[in-house]
Amino acid sequence: MPLPQTEVPGRLQAELMSRGLRMTRQRRTILSVVETAKQHLDAGQLLRRARKIDPHVDRVTVYRTLSLLKRHGLIDELDLMHMQGEKHYYERRPQRDHIHMACLRCGKIAEFESDLFDRLKGQIQRDCQFHIVVSRLEVGGYCAECRAQRA
Amino acid sequence: MPLPQTEVPGRLQAELMSRGLRMTRQRRTILSVVETAKQHLDAGQLLRRARKIDPHVDRVTVYRTLSLLKRHGLIDELDLMHMQGEKHYYERRPQRDHIHMACLRCGKIAEFESDLFDRLKGQIQRDCQFHIVVSRLEVGGYCAECRAQRA
DNA sequence: GCTATACTTGCAACGCAGTTTCAACTGGTT
DNA sequence: AACCAGTTGAAACTGCGTTGCAAGTATAGC
Numbered sequence: 096m097p098l099p100q101t102e103v104p105g106r107l108q109a110e111l112m113s114r115g116l117r118m119t120r121q122r123r124t125i126l127s128v129v130e131t132a133k134q135h136l137d138a139g140q141l142l143r144r145a146r147k148i149d150p151h152v153d154r155v156t157v158y159r160t161l162s163l164l165k166r167h168g169l170i171d172e173l174d175l176m177h178m179q180g181e182k183h184y185y186e187r188r189p190q191r192d193h194i195h196m197a198c199l200r201c202g203k204i205a206e207f208e209s210d211l212f213d214r215l216k217g218q219i220q221r222d223c224q225f226h227i228v229v230s231r232l233e234v235g236g237y238c239a240e241c242r243a244q245r246a
Numbered sequence: 247m248p249l250p251q252t253e254v255p256g257r258l259q260a261e262l263m264s265r266g267l268r269m270t271r272q273r274r275t276i277l278s279v280v281e282t283a284k285q286h287l288d289a290g291q292l293l294r295r296a297r298k299i300d301p302h303v304d305r306v307t308v309y310r311t312l313s314l315l316k317r318h319g320l321i322d323e324l325d326l327m328h329m330q331g332e333k334h335y336y337e338r339r340p341q342r343d344h345i346h347m348a349c350l351r352c353g354k355i356a357e358f359e360s361d362l363f364d365r366l367k368g369q370i371q372r373d374c375q376f377h378i379v380v381s382r383l384e385v386g387g388y389c390a391e392c393r394a395q396r397a
Numbered sequence: 398g399c400t401a402t403a404c405t406t407g408c409a410a411c412g413c414a415g416t417t418t419c420a421a422c423t424g425g426t427t
Numbered sequence: 428a429a430c431c432a433g434t435t436g437a438a439a440c441t442g443c444g445t446t447g448c449a450a451g452t453a454t455a456g457c
Contacts (some may be wrong), residue, residue, distance in 0.1 A: 117424055117433060138414075153436050158415060174325055176380070181332060181414065181444075196376050207374055211366040216385070218362055224390035225347050225356070229327070232383040234367070239375035268404060268453050289443075304407050309444060332415075332443065 106130065107169055107187065114167065124149045125160045135173060135184035135204060161185060168229070176235040178202055192216070192230055198238040205238065257281065258320055258338065265318065275300045276311045286324060286335035286355060312336060319380070327386040329353055343367070343381055349389040356389065 145152040164170040173184040196205045296303040315321040324335040
């Protein structure tokens with residue numbers, strides 16, 4: 096089955112270049128890993144994948160590139176309820192914010208979009224006169240499968 | 247002005263004792279700091295305040311007590327959008343969940359309760375068959391004062 | 398109240414994610 | 428081709444949080 100490929104690979108690269116930032120070999124490598132990731136990766140996983148492409152990438156460069164992307168609002172940083180230590184996880188910023196649900200038993204992360212979430216953010220902006228730049232809603236609990244197994 | 251004192255001091259202590267946990271001098275000290283805190287404290291601030299009461303409290307004991315309270319669902323752990331490094335902040339779990347708004351300019355943390363938030367959590371539980379134990383909604387952006395000053 | 402013991406504490410050493418420093422390097426421009 | 432501001436890599440460092448273990452103590456049973 097050919098993938099629909101709705102997202103053009105290289106979107107992050109194009110975005111950074113259009114902002115006048117230098118496109119180095121290392122950045123291209125790291126960005127391609129972030130672009131093609133199918134799940135939430137932490138800095139260490141990102142480093143390992145980048146090194147498969149270019150073994151000379153240093154972990155410092157990974158951290159610096161992640162903070163660059165974060166500063167430019169191109170990726171979101173997640174904690175996923177700190178289920179595995181103090182790591183942070185990263186994902187390309189989506190068109191529409193979503194909620195992360197972390198199962199405390201099996202560790203699975205599910206995502207959920209909701210009009211109510213969008214309306215809630217609208218309410219915050221209006222009622223609190225607060226201009227939202229970034230938002231993060233994470234819930235911890237038990238997923239359907241784990242609840243079924245427990246019974 | 248006499249404070250209304252709606253919260254009985256010792257609620258956490260009572261809660262832990264009712265669950266059959268030992269009430270040591272150190273725990274009493276740390277719990278009293280958590281109970282009387284008027285703002286979100288990190289582990290280091292908590293330690294310093296506890297030491298003003300009892301100089302022998304160790305930082306390890308603070309961490310262990312915090313994780314105990316967290317395991318029992320009596321406090322919530324916050325990241326406050328990682329505005330000051332990787333610290334975690336703690337607050338007594340409130341009757342009703344609230345949203346934390348962190349101003350990226352002045353660093354102020356505001357709280358906000360909302361029916362929409364409660365309804366959103368209800369929707370997640372229903373639509374995703376996910377049993378929520380703990381939830382955390384944090385938004386980063388610019389507060390009314392900072393937006394006014396910028397103009 | 399006294400004793401037994403399982404739980405708790407303190408200290409030191411450790412682990413680990415993330416940051417800083419600075420000399421060497423390089424992408425993009427002239 | 429040369430320039431240079433921005434970028435990289437290596438090592439050392441920071442700082443939050445954890446672990447191992449010997450010593451201490453809160454509670455239960457007598």
